[in-house]
Amino acid sequence: MSKFVIYKVISPLGYPVEIMTDGLPSKTTYAKLFENEATRIMKIEQTGAKVIKEVTRPLEATTQSQEKPCGTCGEKMELRSGVSKTGKAWKGWFCPKDKTHEPVWER
Secondary structure, X not given: OOEEEXXXXXXXXXXXXXXXXXXXXXXXXXXXXXXXXXXXXXXHHHOOOEEEEEEEEEEEHHHOOOOOEOOOOOOEOEEEEEEOOOOXXXXXXXXXXXXXXXXXXXX
16 A cells, blocks of 8 residues: 655646645655655646645545545445454445445455
């Protein structure tokens, strides 16, 4: 699982866009992820774009889409994670409207 950084940018034509950095291996530390941040921002701005907020959020590769619709009702699902009673980590998307709707599990 790789790590990414997403930058919110205003394009040279004035459109708001998000730019995702190249993925770094999962064992990369967050310090390493942000190590070349000034250089990345400079390269983005050399294209004529303007970085609005330098870094909006770190993102794991498995959660590429931050919105998932419920397969039953279409409501926007919520990402939740935790640890089971047996100590196993879990992560999944859940319908906030109805707990009986099938969750979507992250692997």
